[in-house]
Amino acid sequence: MKAELICVGTELLLGDIINTNAAFVAKNLAALGIDHIFEAVVGDNKERLLSQLEISKQRADIIILSGGLGPTQDDLTKETVAEHLKKQLIYDEATYKHIEEYFNKINRPIVDSSKKQAYIIEGSNVLKNEWGTAPGLICEVENKTYILLPGPPIELEPMFKKYVFPYLKQKSNTVLVSKTLKIMGIGEAKAEQMVKDLVNGQNPTLAPYAKDGEVHFRITAKAEDEDKARKLIEPVYNKLKEIFGINIYAEDEKTLEEVVAELLVKNNLKIAVAESCTGGLVASKLVNYPGISNVLIEGVVTYSNESKKRRLNVSDETLKQHGAVSYQTAIxxxxxxxxxxxxxxxxxxxxxxxxxxxxxxxxxxxxxxxVYIKGYKTYKELKLMGDRQRIRERSSKELLDFLRRELLTSNNKL
Amino acid sequence: MKAELICVGTELLLGDIINTNAAFVAKNLAALGIDHIFEAVVGDNKERLLSQLEISKQRADIIILSGGLGPTQDDLTKETVAEHLKKQLIYDEATYKHIEEYFNKINRPIVDSSKKQAYIIEGSNVLKNEWGTAPGLICEVENKTYILLPGPPIELEPMFKKYVFPYLKQKSNTVLVSKTLKIMGIGEAKAEQMVKDLVNGQNPTLAPYAKDGEVHFRITAKAEDEDKARKLIEPVYNKLKEIFGINIYAEDEKTLEEVVAELLVKNNLKIAVAESCTGGLVASKLVNYPGISNVLIEGVVTYSNESKKRRLNVSDETLKQHGAVSYQTAIxxxxxxxxxxxxxxxxxxxxxxxxxxxxxxxxxxxxxxxVYIKGYKTYKELKLMGDRQRIRERSSKELLDFLRRELLTSNNKL
Structure with missing residues (x-):
């Protein structure tokens, strides 16, 4: 089964927003074992959308559209799909009632233009939008499925999870299972060379990709069911674990901050964070982890020398002799x-x-x-490239990875 | 002049990465006044890329491709474009030397697979990659221009700015100028109703779009030169300023944190931040502003009651009587x-x-x-929807906007 995604919105073609819907839908199609062969972005333009629908119809069984369901004049996805399918738009009383309720809930008066959103393509299933006003639609026509979803990610994502995922799961008869190993401390080219004997497989496949300061390896297997797919993945997975060892900081969806937070919680180690150039990013990453309150005592952003001295007792002598940016000050x-x-x-x-x-x-x-762990002290020097934001982001990650390695390698510190 | 963007990479179709290149290229095409009519994402698959190139060639004058120029086996953009154009790939000694230098600079030995990156499409112009190893290419063939760029944003973005932007600027003979007004505190439907008399214009156009808790209005004018475009924009701009007043927190690329930071710096107001649920996000946003060190004295992440008392002198009575989550504690x-x-x-x-x-x-x-400003105290209560991350992100923004309004409306506080 093949799927294509068409994202509708001039704001995407103007670069005003980053297309996070595409990644979200793609991830879910992958998990469902549905081949996602293509993705297109078209503006709020009827003729171009019609022509894209014609092209997509030739290649795909499932066509997912996001965006263009809003109340405004340039929202025309529903109207255009109806024309493509030669179907009428009909007024749906239940949907209108629901929109009315939504406006009541958020304490705002319903606006005239909302009426437009209560029209649906005849014969389609309505996906109730609990997170906004535009209903989603599923239309099955001549062995093709059209799925229309609202553009805002905060509406599209929960609607996909609640209605579209289970719907597609019924349709799919193979599963695609992936396992990702995330590595820090080794460059892309070198990492790939280290696994070059493993990258030629067809099932499972092994694909590397580089992110800022990281390399991820994704092992993907296709099978009738999840168990069989997992069995295919296992030997490659074990081999990668052997090759990369401690450089693997996490697997799959797990984030670096989760791994570090779990290490802290598991060992009941209380932590405090002092940040200068990262300005709160490290603390804020740790706070992403819901259980962190048990171990994160506090964070301090000490930007000035004054504040480093007053809040942290950094000595005046150290600051004068070595400067604020020195390993002595860091320690x-x-x-x-x-x-x-x-x-x-x-x-x-x-x-x-x-x-x-x-x-x-x-x-x-x-x-x-x-890093200070119960009397033990150490430091790391980084020489980073890029702009302010990148240097700060990268420093935050490197600090968490540094702490992770220190916690894992030195039992006596715990 | 019409342009299309083709992003190549199975990782995009699997949802492993978010396509920030698309937004970056789109923004630049808009600034150049080049019609960006379409965007496609294809996997690392030769047949599908060939077929997309055929489709794009029918519609666009400029075809920009990103990704698939790496050293690995599944990188095949260069090879496929060469086949599409019926051109040879030729070994380019200068490019190889440059790759060698790059590996020297980052202190890593050159790898065999890098040799592949030194091949270029015959007759093309090489764009030197100072930020990585894959060269960019510009090929002009039969009135069509093909521009091949590396996939990693940290290579694509500077390469585009340095070489592609000036190259395209020469080709374009109209300019598209945009002005964006960013609004907080008013919902999308209501905001659009407030400007409904203005949205029917053809030149300039006015387009609203909603982001998490914000509405942006973009005014776009097309003209021979920038001056003429700006004159077209002016009356609509003035009207919007009148309609939305203080709810406009910033214009164009300016961020909320920049606006707040500038207000602080301009008035020489020293600030300190105490965060519980946002865990460092507010401080970290302020630190995005390079000049903040003059006014940001410190940030504190006080997650526990203990730390609220010790670091901030929050009274035990307040915490007991009203709880940590109360306006009394916030103040x-x-x-x-x-x-x-x-x-x-x-x-x-x-x-x-x-x-x-x-x-x-x-x-x-x-x-x-x-918010505490020189003895004046106030608070705001939020009832937010969404997951942990969204609530934290939204709270951080709302706090900065709250401070902005307080600073602007009460002169006696400054």
């Missing part, structure tokens, strides 16, 4: 935040994120990470 | 962080981001924001 920050907050562990960042502030000796991208 | 946090750090302004968040921790009286999504 004192980590130790200071742990001791002043009563945590077992303190971690810290200090660096030059740019664009200004660099010198030949301490250029933009120089960052020091400090 | 004391804001005041506490300002006073203990010596800042003029303290701002705070405390709330229930979920998934756990909600009660009927204090459900998930209940968040209090506190």
């Amino acid at each position: 004192e920050m980590a130790e200071g935040v742990a001791k002043t907050s009563g945590a077992d562990i303190g971690i810290s960042t200090t660096g030059i994120a740019g664009p200004g502030g660099g010198t030949p000796k301490k250029p933009v991208g120089l960052v020091y990470l400090g | 004391e946090m804001a005041e506490g962080v300002a006073k203990t750090s010596g800042a003029d302004i303290g701002i705070s968040t405390t709330g229930i981001a979920g998934p756990g921790g909600g009660t009927p009286k204090k459900p998930v999504g209940l968040v209090y924001l506190g």
Whole structure:
């Protein structure tokens, strides 16, 4: 079974928004074992959408459309699909009632233009939108399935999960199972060379891809059921575990912050974070983990020297002799935040994120990470490339990975 | 002049990565006044890419391809475009030398597979890749232009800016100028109703679009030169300013954090941030602004009651009587962080981001924001929907917008 996604919206072609719907739908099709062969973005333009529908119809069994279901004049997905299918739009009283209720709930008066949203393609199934006003639609016509979904991700995502996923699951008779291993500390080309004997497989396949400072390997197997697919994956998975060892920081959906947070919670280690150049990013990543409140005592963003001294007891001498961006300061920050907050562990960042502030000796991208674990102290020096945001993002990740490795390799620290 | 973008990569169709290149290229085409009529995503599959190239060739003058230029076996964009154009791939010594230098610079040995990247399509112009190894290519064949760019955004973006933008600028003879007004505090349907007399224009056009808690209005004019386009935009712009007033928080690329940071810097107001549920996100947003170090004294993530008391002097009585999630605590946090750090302004968040921790009286999504400005104290209550991440993200934005309004409306606070 083959699926195509058509995202409708001039704002996408103008680059005003990033197309996160495409990745979301794609991920779900992959999980369903449905071949996702193509994706298109068209503007709010009837003729171009009609022509894309003609092309997609030749190639795919399932055509998913996102966007263009809103109340405004340039929203024309529903009207255009109806024309493509030679169907009428009919007024649906139940949908109108639902829109009315929605406006009541959010305490806003219903607007005239909302009436347009109560029209549906004749013969289609309505997917109730509990997260907004535009209903989703599923139309089955001549062995083809058309699925129309609202554009805003906060409506599309829950609607897909609740209605579309179970609907498609019934239709699909193979499963595609994937396992992803996420690696830090090894470059893409080298990582691929390390596994070059494994990349020629057809089932499972092994695909590497590089992200900022990371390499992910995805093993994918196709089979009748999940169990059989998992059995195909296993030997490749074991081999990768052997090859990359501690450099694998997580699997699948798991994030670096989750892995670190779980290590802390499992070992009941209280942590405090002191950030300079990352300005709260590290703490904010840890707080993504719902259970973190048990171990995260506090975070401090000490941007000024003054604040490093007052909040963290970094010594005046260290700051004068080595500067705020030095491994000495990083270590004192980590130790200071742990001791002043009563945590077992303190971690810290200090660096030059740019664009200004660099010198030949301490250029933009120089960052020091400090780790303090119950009296044990260590640091790491980074030399990063990129803009301010990238340097800060990367530093945050590197600090969490640094702590992860320290926690895993030195039992005596725990 | 019409352009299409073809993004190549199975990882996109599997949903492993979000297609930020599409938005980046689209934004630049819009700025160049080049009609961006279509966008496609194809997997690493020669036949499908060939067929897409045939379709795109019928519609567009400029075909931009991103991705599939890497050293690995499934990278086949260059090979496929060469086949489509009936051209040979030829080995380019200068490109190989450049790849060698790149590996030297990052202190890694060159790998065999890199040799593949030194082949170029005959007759094309090579765009030197200073940010990675895959060269970009521009091929002009029979009035069509093919532009091949590497997939990683950290290579594509600077290469586009340095080489592709100036190249396309020469080709284009109209400009498209846009002006975006960003609004918080008014829903999409209502905002559109407020401007319904303005949305029918052809040049300039006015397009609304909704983002999480925001509405953006984009005015776009087409003209021979930038000056003429700006003159077309002006009356609509003035009208929108009149209609939305203080609800407009920023224009164009400017972010909320930039606006707030600039207000602080301009008025030389020192700020400190105390965060509970947002866990460092607010501080981290402010730190996005490079000049913030002059006014951001510090940030504190006080997740536990203990830490709220110790670091911020929140009173035990307040916590016992009203709970950590209360407007009373929010105000004391804001005041506490300002006073203990010596800042003029303290701002705070405390709330229930979920998934756990909600009660009927204090459900998930209940968040209090506190603002303290030189003795003046105020708060705001939010009732948000969505998951943990969305509640935290939205709370951070709402706090910055709340502070912005307070700073703008009450001169006596400054």
